[in-house]
Amino acid sequence: MTKPIKQIHLAAHFPGVNNTTVWSDPTAGSHIEFSSFAQFAQTAERGKFDFLFLAEGLRLREQNGQIYDLDVVGRPDTFTVLAALAAVTERLGLTGTINSTFNEPYEVARQFASLDHLSGGRAAWNVVTSWDAFTGENFRRGGFLAEDQRYERAKTFLQTTHELFDSWRGDEVVADKAAGVFLSDPNAGAFAHKDAHFDIHGRFNVPRSPQGRPVIFQAGDSDQGRDFAASAADAIFSRHSTLEAGQVFYADVKGRLARYGRHRDELLILPAATFVIGDTDAEAAEIAHEVRLAQVSPQTAIKFLEQLWNRDLSDHDPDGPLPTMDPIVGENTISRGRASVRMFRDPIPIANQWRAKAEAENLSTRELIVEVTGRQSFIGSPRTVAATINDLVQADASDGFILVPHITPGGLDPFVEQVVPLLQERGVFRADYTGTTLRDHLGLAPLRAPRRSGAAGASTGVAS
Amino acid sequence: MVVPARKAGLMPDSSTRLHLAVALDGAGWHPGAWREADARASELFNADYWADLVSEAESASLDFVTIEDSLGVQSDDHFEPDYRTDRVRGRLDAVLIAARIAPRTRGIGFVPTAIVTHTEPFHVSKSIATLDFVSTGRAGVRVQISARHDVAAHFGRRELPRLSADVITDPLVQQQVNEYFAEAADYIEVLRRLWDSWEDDAEIRDVATGRFIDRDKLHYIDFEGRWFSVKGPSITPRPPQGQPIVAALGHGGASYELIAGSADVGFVTPRDATEAAKIVSEIAALQRAAGRRRDTVHVFGDLLVFLDRTAEAAQARRYRLDDLAGVEYRSDAKNFVGTPAQLADLLQEWHAAGLSGFRLRPAALPHDLVQITNGLVPELRRRGLFHTEYDTDTLRVSLGLARPANRYATA
Numbered sequence: 001m002t003k004p005i006k007q008i009h010l011a012a013h014f015p016g017v018n019n020t021t022v023w024s025d026p027t028a029g030s031h032i033e034f035s036s037f038a039q040f041a042q043t044a045e046r047g048k049f050d051f052l053f054l055a056e057g058l059r060l061r062e063q064n065g066q067i068y069d070l071d072v073v074g075r076p077d078t079f080t081v082l083a084a085l086a087a088v089t090e091r092l093g094l095t096g097t098i099n100s101t102f103n104e105p106y107e108v109a110r111q112f113a114s115l116d117h118l119s120g121g122r123a124a125w126n127v128v129t130s131w132d133a134f135t136g137e138n139f140r141r142g143g144f145l146a147e148d149q150r151y152e153r154a155k156t157f158l159q160t161t162h163e164l165f166d167s168w169r170g171d172e173v174v175a176d177k178a179a180g181v182f183l184s185d186p187n188a189g190a191f192a193h194k195d196a197h198f199d200i201h202g203r204f205n206v207p208r209s210p211q212g213r214p215v216i217f218q219a220g221d222s223d224q225g226r227d228f229a230a231s232a233a234d235a236i237f238s239r240h241s242t243l244e245a246g247q248v249f250y251a252d253v254k255g256r257l258a259r260y261g262r263h264r265d266e267l268l269i270l271p272a273a274t275f276v277i278g279d280t281d282a283e284a285a286e287i288a289h290e291v292r293l294a295q296v297s298p299q300t301a302i303k304f305l306e307q308l309w310n311r312d313l314s315d316h317d318p319d320g321p322l323p324t325m326d327p328i329v330g331e332n333t334i335s336r337g338r339a340s341v342r343m344f345r346d347p348i349p350i351a352n353q354w355r356a357k358a359e360a361e362n363l364s365t366r367e368l369i370v371e372v373t374g375r376q377s378f379i380g381s382p383r384t385v386a387a388t389i390n391d392l393v394q395a396d397a398s399d400g401f402i403l404v405p406h407i408t409p410g411g412l413d414p415f416v417e418q419v420v421p422l423l424q425e426r427g428v429f430r431a432d433y434t435g436t437t438l439r440d441h442l443g444l445a446p447l448r449a450p451r452r453s454g455a456a457g458a459s460t461g462v463a464s
Numbered sequence: 465m466v467v468p469a470r471k472a473g474l475m476p477d478s479s480t481r482l483h484l485a486v487a488l489d490g491a492g493w494h495p496g497a498w499r500e501a502d503a504r505a506s507e508l509f510n511a512d513y514w515a516d517l518v519s520e521a522e523s524a525s526l527d528f529v530t531i532e533d534s535l536g537v538q539s540d541d542h543f544e545p546d547y548r549t550d551r552v553r554g555r556l557d558a559v560l561i562a563a564r565i566a567p568r569t570r571g572i573g574f575v576p577t578a579i580v581t582h583t584e585p586f587h588v589s590k591s592i593a594t595l596d597f598v599s600t601g602r603a604g605v606r607v608q609i610s611a612r613h614d615v616a617a618h619f620g621r622r623e624l625p626r627l628s629a630d631v632i633t634d635p636l637v638q639q640q641v642n643e644y645f646a647e648a649a650d651y652i653e654v655l656r657r658l659w660d661s662w663e664d665d666a667e668i669r670d671v672a673t674g675r676f677i678d679r680d681k682l683h684y685i686d687f688e689g690r691w692f693s694v695k696g697p698s699i700t701p702r703p704p705q706g707q708p709i710v711a712a713l714g715h716g717g718a719s720y721e722l723i724a725g726s727a728d729v730g731f732v733t734p735r736d737a738t739e740a741a742k743i744v745s746e747i748a749a750l751q752r753a754a755g756r757r758r759d760t761v762h763v764f765g766d767l768l769v770f771l772d773r774t775a776e777a778a779q780a781r782r783y784r785l786d787d788l789a790g791v792e793y794r795s796d797a798k799n800f801v802g803t804p805a806q807l808a809d810l811l812q813e814w815h816a817a818g819l820s821g822f823r824l825r826p827a828a829l830p831h832d833l834v835q836i837t838n839g840l841v842p843e844l845r846r847r848g849l850f851h852t853e854y855d856t857d858t859l860r861v862s863l864g865l866a867r868p869a870n871r872y873a874t875a
Contacts, residue, residue, distance in 0.1 A: 073677045185549070
């Protein structure tokens with residue numbers, strides 16, 4: 001029996017506030033003017049992408065006790081800019097990263113329900129956690145959450161918002177003028193939730209939105225994170241964009257779904273991916289190297305070094321060899337507000353690997369950093385890139401990709417203009433939207449409305 | 465210093481013309497409005513409904529719209545929830561309505577409501593800054609306190625005492641309400657500092673040194689207050705207006721102090737011209753006492769308007785709406801029932817008494833809004849009291865407010 005051909009899902013990640021984004025290029029535009037976001041979104045929609053994706057951070061990053069100034073800094077408020085993008089698009093999904101620590105379920109649920117109404121059912125939520133006192137300094141409670149509690153709070157936060165979304169069935173607004181009945185149910189929106197993190201009750205004040213609730217994304221990679229996604233998410237924003245690593249992750253996570261009574265198609269695996277397109281593979285490789293050099297300036301190379309070495313290296317020569325001393329083990333005191341430093345828990349072996357590689361390949365500090373901090377996922381001619389993406393999806397290394405261009409806002413153009421048509425010709429990507437909601441685009445069945453509103457009921461965190 | 469926009473010729477400049485805002489809420493402010501034949505009662509949660517209302521308001525070059533909001537279900541009772549099914553219940557988030565509509569407009573301002581007793585000032589600051597970006601400089605916010613214990617229970621973060629009509633005049637309760645206003649003043653201070661936390665030219669894109677920003681032009685706001693402390697800087701750069709408009713509704717006492725001490729626009733509810741003049745001078749005195757002698761603080765009169773071609777028709781409509789709602793509707797604002805020309809008479813009188821503008825609450829939508837755009841505005845223009853088109857780029861400038869210098873800039 002031949003395996004049915006999978007349809008590819010594609011999304012567009014607005015370039016973020018990290019060094020992947022090249023701001024020094026003359027074609028690089030604004031990261032805050034609305035016109036940049038509108039242009040980017042409209043390009044993605046022209047390309048029939050499933051959705052647009054925005055990251056978020058609630059405090060500006062710092063290094064060595066100072067605001068980090070080498071990467072793009074500054075971004076709009078997620079909900080507000082997504083609502084505005086709903087005005088200049090018609091089908092494109094709108095996915096925002098919203099934090100479960102420095103927010104409250106009632107407000108986040110209101111905002112997502114409103115965004116879903118205002119976009120005709122295109123809202124999605126990438127649920128992230130944080131715990132740190134650093135970010136907390138911008139909020140009323142400060143850093144109030146222990147690190148090991150962050151997943152628990154995220155889970156119960158998400159569960160609570162589900163209860164809020166389900167507190168309206170969707171048929172309560174009857175607006176019967178003659179009879180004088182606006183609401184069929186005087187208790188519409190009633191809810192109560194009590195646990196260690198949230199003790200709230202009352203009435204939710206936004207009627208059920210077109211999708212019922214936003215599509216849920218989760219980005220966990222740890223065992224706990226994968227379980228959280230398997231139990232509660234519609235899609236995973238994953239890190240594994242290569243064949244073997246992708247297949248292993250895919251099989252693992254999809255394999256966990258049955259435990260929660262869910263089918264394999266109910267959770268999409270979507271890795272983040274970067275790309276460089278050239279007329280030929282060789283040209284693309286050259287461009288890719290130039291882009292890497294632009295992404296890792298001499299100053300950036302030193303900053304990356306400091307993140308691993310956990311010490312001030314401002315006097316180090318980026319064109320010289322790596323430092324000879326060992327990194328400082330223990331809590332990272334150099335960098336704040338950056339998730340990536342958690343990956344450097346065991347810095348000494350990593351430093352040794354870097355030194356070995358630099359020596360073997362005769363690489364300066366900057367060249368070494370270019371090598372070890374992330375090559376583009378797809379480098380080649382349009383044909384090569386299209387084939388690679390299709391192969392990965394058909395081989396179950398993913399269900400599609402969330403593409404992250406390195407230039408704002410035009411960096412998506414080459415992909416939409418040159419790669420998408422090839423995928424469409426091959427019949428593995430939509431020629432046009434067939435549905436109106438993001439759930440439609442992602443192939444997720446519409447949610448069944450809850451049987452009665454205000455039902456606190458047993459909660460498993462699983463969308464029905 | 466920025467000179468307010470002026471045009472040569474007959475059109476009045478912003479110092480003589482009056483300003484007009486319209487307060488949008490559901491199907492209109494009257495509880496029976498949703499039952500009118502032309503009410504779009506089943507469309508209140510659709511973007512198109514709001515787009516059409518704002519488009520109508522913009523067609524008459526109204527200064528701005530406000531959008532009501534709350535963090536609980538509406539209630540006829542000021543202090544407790546009700547469980548009525550014969551009223552509009554449910555609302556979309558006002559900031560998001562504004563953001564959804566703004567990109568397709570070109571001149572009208574947007575002043576959504578934010579509930580400052582519960583939301584984080586850091587979040588509201590970046591939301592309104594972003595609204596300013598997506599509207600290219602036409603954003604503001606109306607800060608609203610919430611004293612309701614049931615709304616507090618939606619958050620579980622603070623317990624507020626149950627209030628009722630009996631206790632509201634109790635001095636201890638008044639003290640508590642004053643505290644909410646004092647917190648609102650701190651909140652506005654945080655909003656303003658966060659809007660200034662990026663200097664205008666912080667983004668430098670200096671390739672030679674590899675720096676995207678000049679970090680010396682970003683500032684920690686280091687706000688420490690009784691209800692919150694906020695470090696900053698904002699994650700969002702300085703908005704196009706520098707400082708979006710801050711508005712507040714007041715009825716006296718601490719709410720007038722809030723307007724005078726912290727806001728750019730106050731909405732007040734006089735019953736006649738004499739009271740209007742009294743309120744204006746009371747707020748002006750409070751403004752001087754707060755050290756804001758040099759600032760412009762607009763005081764707008766709020767009116768609930770029932771408008772029609774004849775006074776009889778307007779009155780009949782009002783009675784019909786009251787019948788539909790089962791109540792003789794009164795609110796904090798004076799009811800005006802009459803023709804657009806009669807309303808123009810009143811506005812002219814109250815404007816002469818010192819109010820620089822008015823926020824009109826349409827009893828029913830779209831009817832009273834169309835009476836405003838098609839009836840009132842042409843009449844005001846005939847009298848030289850209202851502009852014929854948008855002639856400024858930003859809401860601040862249209863209100864005669866200079867773009868403020870950044871408080872942290874040393875240059």
